[in-house]
Amino acid sequence: MEVDDEAFIAEELVEELAAEVGEANNQQGVPAEVLTDKEINKIQVELCSIERPSWHRGPPKNLGDAEHGKLKAEQWRSAIEFDLPVTLLKLWKTEGGDDRRQKLAHSTMCLAIAIRWGVSHVASARHAQQYTKYMTAYLEGIRDVFPGHSWRPNHHACLHLHEFLLRYGPMHGWWMFPFERIIGVLQKTNTNHKIGKHLGQILGKY
Amino acid sequence: MLETFCAAARVKAMLNEPGVPDVLNKAMEILGRCCAPFAEGEFRTDTGIMRAAADSVQQVSHNDADIRSAAVSDVLQQAWENANTHEPRSVHITEYERLTIVGLQYCSSNVSMRDSRVFFRNISQELVPGVIEHIFSIERNQERIYYLAVRRNLPVSAGCDDPFLPYRDFGAQLWSRTYNKELDIVPVERTQICHAISTPWGTSEMVLKPLNRVSRKFKSWTVVLTHPAGLRCNAHCRS
Numbered sequence: 285m286e287v288d289d290e291a292f293i294a295e296e297l298v299e300e301l302a303a304e305v306g307e308a309n310n311q312q313g314v315p316a317e318v319l320t321d322k323e324i325n326k327i328q329v330e331l332c333s334i335e336r337p338s339w340h341r342g343p344p345k346n347l348g349d350a351e352h353g354k355l356k357a358e359q360w361r362s363a364i365e366f367d368l369p370v371t372l373l374k375l376w377k378t379e380g381g382d383d384r385r386q387k388l389a390h391s392t393m394c395l396a397i398a399i400r401w402g403v404s405h406v407a408s409a410r411h412a413q414q415y416t417k418y419m420t421a422y423l424e425g426i427r428d429v430f431p432g433h434s435w436r437p438n439h440h441a442c443l444h445l446h447e448f449l450l451r452y453g454p455m456h457g458w459w460m461f462p463f464e465r466i467i468g469v470l471q472k473t474n475t476n477h478k479i480g481k482h483l484g485q486i487l488g489k490y
Numbered sequence: 491m492l493e494t495f496c497a498a499a500r501v502k503a504m505l506n507e508p509g510v511p512d513v514l515n516k517a518m519e520i521l522g523r524c525c526a527p528f529a530e531g532e533f534r535t536d537t538g539i540m541r542a543a544a545d546s547v548q549q550v551s552h553n554d555a556d557i558r559s560a561a562v563s564d565v566l567q568q569a570w571e572n573a574n575t576h577e578p579r580s581v582h583i584t585e586y587e588r589l590t591i592v593g594l595q596y597c598s599s600n601v602s603m604r605d606s607r608v609f610f611r612n613i614s615q616e617l618v619p620g621v622i623e624h625i626f627s628i629e630r631n632q633e634r635i636y637y638l639a640v641r642r643n644l645p646v647s648a649g650c651d652d653p654f655l656p657y658r659d660f661g662a663q664l665w666s667r668t669y670n671k672e673l674d675i676v677p678v679e680r681t682q683i684c685h686a687i688s689t690p691w692g693t694s695e696m697v698l699k700p701l702n703r704v705s706r707k708f709k710s711w712t713v714v715l716t717h718p719a720g721l722r723c724n725a726h727c728r729s
Contacts, residue, residue: 374691
């Protein structure tokens, strides 16, 4: 029961913070949602025109709708690797878009480049420096477009990644995807909810 | 994997100690020279895009069911004769619909447009996009040598404004939707090749970006440790 109480308290805190953020955004006259339904439809049309190899899994064609559910890591990767930066640049930089949208397109491009430097198979001082440069540009862009935006722990953490690149080398060697995969396997394992009784058996399996 | 990571961390800690053996210091220098961490203008090679082709020796294969029975087209025959391959001009050519290169399937454009759009290094060592029109092989000394016949995309016209130029590190670029009249004959085992992702841009251009290979096909991967003084230490690991 204690666990439930803690969860409830955390939920209250999150709701309280979300309300504060919403209020702050409204006070500054900046809507939290930048994309209109029409723009989302346009993006979806553009996504359909992207041609990719058969092994490459792109984001869902109805990206932005609630129906597709949570995106897989692979879909997030492909979305930021090509689909979203190119689509936003096409719609807002060349076919016309207000200043705010152009900044958002630029910001998305900075994020894509930061990720490209960050997940390189080679790590060097230059890689770490370039990663930080573009990640900072992305965050500054977000701050500019959404002045009342409430920063999340991930926004803070991503500015420390350059230290890890220098200390531990390329991200592929220490990122958490293999562990996430194992967690996924464990979650699909049938259990009788009696934790600890058959630990040896489970460990033996892996 | 965790054990490999710990082993690599121990190696790195050892290299940081003052009493590190001279031989390791020398190895550091050699590795540093061989694997330049960053070469201006070659960022794309860092992201492993070309890993597939670089590791491709003896990793090219075909399925006999994909051998085309039709006679070799005049266009391909002429392209072969014009190409500077140092091979005899009148040689038996076997044509295929698909070819597997390091676990990834490449097709001719009449089989699948998606798997036929590639980037490759041309004679001038520039990374250029194109569409595979023919996949074929010849035999030399009982050894099969595979080639691709690729129709290259032409560069955009001089007056065209490429919005991706300010974002060079993103890796995408505008190319014309018009193709070269000549076919490029690309030797598979000696040329860097990778798939491309693309989308139309305006009426006569398209955006093309070379793609990294899919990570789950990797049988082994490389950990690169970076020493504060520029040391790089590569260790091949099993995933």
